Amino acid sequence: MTNWTRRQICSMAGGVLAAAAAPHVARSQNKPRVVVIGGGIGGATVARYLGDLKTMDVTLIETKRRYVTCFFSNLYLAGLRSLASLTFGFEVLTERHGLKVIHQAATGVDPGTKTVTLRDGVRLAYDRLVVAAGIAFKSGEIRNYDASAAEIMPHAWNAGPQSELLRRQLESMEDGGVFVIVAPPDPFRCPPAPYERASLVAYYFKQFKPRSKILILDAKDRFSGQELFQEAWGRHYPGMIEWLPRQFTGAVKIVDVAARSVVTEGETFKAAVANIIPAQKAGAIAEKTELTDASGWCPVDPVTFESTLQRGIHVVGDSIIGGDMPKSAFSTNSQAKACAFAIAASLTGSQQFPSHLFNSCYTFLAPDDAFTNAITFTPEGGKIKTVETFISKVGESAEVRRRTAHQAVGWYSAFTADVFGEGS
Template sequence: MTRWTRRKFVGLTGATLLAAADPKAALAQALPRVVVVGGGIGGATVARYLAALAPPIHVTLVEPKERYVTCFFSNLFLAGLRTLDSLSHGYRSLAEKSGVMIVHEAATGIDPVARTVELKSGSRLPYDRLVLAPGVSFRLDAIEGYDEAATEVMPHAWNAGPQSVLLRRQLESMEDGGVFLIVVPPDPFRCPPGPYERASLVADYFKRHKPRSKILILDAKDAFKPQDVFQEAWSRHYPGMIEWLPAQFTGATKAVDVGTRSVITEGETFKAAVANVIPPQRAGALAIETGLADKSGWCPVDPMTFESTLQRNIHLVGDAIIGGDMPKSAFSANSQAKACAFAIAAELAGSRQFAPHLFNSCYTFLARDDAFTNALNFRPDPVTGKIKVVDSFVSKVGESAELRRKTARHAIGWYAAFTRDTFG
């Protein structure tokens, strides 16, 4: 069957006008319609895999940005080890090779009764099934004094792009001997090892360019995983440069003073030359506004199909969901997206559905030539209805320098293969 493909899809005013504008649209209208909102890892993956499955499905991906910058590996950019362009990915292959219709416009609302997605232009996209991959939003009000304006002075850089560029410029202009302060939020948040990898790679940069500088980590937790691997590497690579303070010592971050670049905890005020404040997080704004999140701020889903338990015919994947044992990582989003695509295709075809086998695999850098890996397998638990880890592998303390160098090399290949699987 011929699939209707176009690079861009704009000015939608109704099915009749669309069919008149493009005769192939009449054929597309006869196919089941799945709209995917959010062009990050989860959204791009589910769109690509849905478009490849049988029976044929008309897939539309709604994403306002022309290019997506990966959060994973963005710490390498901060350390001067990758360019931002090398972390940026477009949607041309999804459109031209996979047949996904790309709408570069913001989704502003969802009508779950009429089954339509409203776009910023006022147009509406009808759907039979909707998939949201909204990512996270930041609870800026959780830290007194930290708001949108404050992010331009004390950046979070937890969405890769302009914030990453701002933080890197601040690090480059910082005088040798200054303090780089990282505020780590409470669980759950996107990429659990990310703040500690950031400390490691900025330390790698300091070691080369600003050797008298220090890094201070103010954590909202009393422990993190895999703490022993990180702290062993910090002692080996950067002795005396990185200090980690758990919440039990500080009472966690309460406020910031943007004017003095200070972070205020329950018992002390810490002044920094550069402050990287990563705020607490919750599901993306569109999911919150649509009533897809519960009181926790995250979205409950059926772990078999990733359909919302609060709204029928709407599925969610990625960082926004309550994922049980699955971490909020890019690979988790990719794995969930594939399971979601298969579940939607099975539902539309009226065929049998099988319990998904879910994975997470990621690489974390401790230095430019030192990285560790973890791999986890998950399955939905039929008793609890939650996603549970069934087996895992995590790098250990004491691995040889050669093994860690080899892992760092593998990480580069992993990134290339992973983003190709997502964006085509």
Template sequence: MTGWTRRELGIGAAALGSALGPARARARPRVVVIGGGIGGATAAKYLAAGDALDVTLVEPKPRYATCVFSNLYLAGLWSLESLTHGYGTLARRYGVAVVEDAAAAIDPGIRRVRLTGGASLTYDRLVVAPGIAFRFGEIDGYDEAATESMPHAWSAGAQTRLLRARLEAMEDGGVLVIVAPPEPSRCPPGPYERASLAAYYFKQFKPRSKIIILDAKDSFYQQEVFREGWDRHYPGMIEWLPARSTGGVTAVDVPAGLVRTAQGTVRADIANVIPRQTAGALAHAAGLVDAGGWCPVDPETFESRLRPGIHVVGDAARAGDMPKSAFCANAQAKACACAILTALTGARPSRPHLLGTFYTFLAGNDAMGDAAVFTPADGTIRLSGAFLTGTGEQSETRRRNARAAVGWYDAFTRDVFG
């Protein structure tokens, strides 16, 4: 950000307000952002950057661990600390008021958010980035308590540490079972990257081990590239079983370490069960969710189609062809911030640029580098262009992708968290 900071302008602004009197000294429009993940943090930063709005970010945790690259942590290649970020720069450099609390309820009628600590925040516009929740109970025996024995690790932090500890403790020759969820879900290539990087770890330290993927789907993103990579790096170690061959996972027996499908039972030394997902609980409570479990939004402003004045970004949004990924959440948040600035300050409107860049690892030095362009059209968001990794690429190309991914992550998280 260039020019004078909010602190440097504070005295002059106060004096000008006193001179103009109450009518002209009205406070700047207030925007509250709920959720400090990728979408929420990006929205808060870009809303505050122009110094035209008072922006408050509500997030109960002081630091946020990215799901992006968390599979590298599971493989022992990155630390969890290197994936963890705070909100200090958003507060110091951009003037975002960070409130360490959670939203208990939203009252759209009076434009007020009540916090669990008892305080309330009023707003002119509200941005909600609630992330995902899990539909526990669809797999018999798999409830929230079961995640302590069969971790999903689909929200980075304690669950990721637990799964990593299980991988380290498993004896050579053990079996890791990954239950891949139905779509739509957070990070579509994530379960298959996880299988790849778990195999990378096993190949070095537990080479007799196996990985079985029990999928709720009959195909998955970049399937041929993954299968080619598995044959090259880990022949015979990873077995993928589509829903058509198993009938899907129906139940788990947590004490016995069993995963049951319609066609049989698989014994797991480690079961990584990733259940079906839906929009976060706050979105449901606030009436932002449709019958499909996600939040329908305007494709250009990300304003809720169900609750005017509330915008939804990130994994909870029903955003057409855009996958539920960190980079897409970042792009949505920028478009949303631009739309809010236009509406509240009269800034010149601009058409959103919805871009996605994705790095997906098959091994420590083998990564896909995919990119996509999305365009609002016909009331939704369409994929309008893409560059995808293909089969048969040279090893050096994949090594370059793996090196580039490190710089990409650094630049990306700096863009989000300042």
């Protein structure tokens, strides 16, 4: 449905009507309108911070009623957290943070008329649009790996049913099996996560299936936090985890779903359980809105996070070309705040002060052994540049690592309250 008619307006629910209709139709206030597509970490953070200012009409569009965080989902895979403890709704945002949430798909954006079309044909007008599209998978990079293959060989790179599928497979795997993780090429969501996954699944195997092995077939020759991981693997899980870089295998080219095997340039590896994490690109709505360049990702202004390809549309999170910023929930949350204050400045005349962009990630090597990093960034010459990096060191005491693991749990609770609203 592409045309928005008076009849359709009249058939819509009141809340939708207020957001969708032109100002003269049904608006009691004349606030600037911001529409946010995507209720993940980036979209929810932008919407919450804009909503709190109470100077704009903020509408968040998200298909799902519940969001499961990718961060900490490796703890779920290892049986250390429930999926319910990683699941958030949008009720607190609507009740306490002054925004509307519409649970529908956004099917199109018209930057010319500044409207977003929803699945049911309703159009929402905006003064500023934020697209927080997350990631999609590149098709064709690994032959035979498609949506139906992912039901047998899960990616579990969006948390939720895919995580549950992988957990079930790990639970039903016989002791002595090989769990194959196919790790993607850069750039991808959460650079340490495939290796954290290996660590925590190894922790699970060590307790329940101690003869099992984990094989990481990597599309890269180096990975994030490599020294920390490899030292910990030797200490906690000797002989259990093997990592094969691209230079040894040429990387995985084909999956054979029926045989549950993966094929590199010269070898076939049989898996008891296979976790295929494909190469990535910006989420579908970003591509459809022509926010992506030839790289498959979205170029943005590093101060305002406005697209350099479509004026009036801002992009935050994993789908952007973030310069030195990794694709992480923390980076996304930091970008979203800078973006929210930039939008407020542009629509309401408030001031945007120089933004501070941060990333800090907690990564588990075992339930009581975690490491962390802290990186500061600044916009420079149209790109996001690293200012300083601090990271845990190999050889830290067990007490320091225990404290970091404990802090990680505290961080999770504070961070999710920041994104999805304060529950109390």
